[in-house]
Amino acid sequence: MVSAGTAPRGLNPLAVEVMAEIGIDITYQRSKSVDEYVDKEFDYVITLCDEVNEACPTFPFAKHMLHWGFKDPARVTGSNEERLKAFRRIRDEIQAALQDFIASTPSP
Numbered sequence: 001m002v003s004a005g006t007a008p009r010g011l012n013p014l015a016v017e018v019m020a021e022i023g024i025d026i027t028y029q030r031s032k033s034v035d036e037y038v039d040k041e042f043d044y045v046i047t048l049c050d051e052v053n054e055a056c057p058t059f060p061f062a063k064h065m066l067h068w069g070f071k072d073p074a075r076v077t078g079s080n081e082e083r084l085k086a087f088r089r090i091r092d093e094i095q096a097a098l099q100d101f102i103a104s105t106p107s108p
């Protein structure tokens with residue numbers, strides 16, 4: 001599994017914090033561009049937010065392309081606590097969507 005974006009800007013400290021809350025350390029991850037993966041083979045490519053879906057390149061070697069429209073928590077303004085709340089909500093929504101996807105996808 002890989003993760004990448006259309007405009008990598010480095011790890012968001014709020015993303016690091018909310019992932020650590022559920023026991024996932026992403027501090028050693030790096031922000032990557034989707035361009036690094038366009039020519040790779042994937043069973044599934046899943047885009048997560050509408051801006052990315054519109055700007056995402058075609059993955060000619062992906063067997064399936066899916067789009068799950070989540071709001072980008074990095075765009076939320078307000079206090080630090082309001083922004084953390086948005087990151088937690090999206091983290092939990094993505095986790096639930098992944099669990100549903102895994103449960104409904106037949107094993108190869």
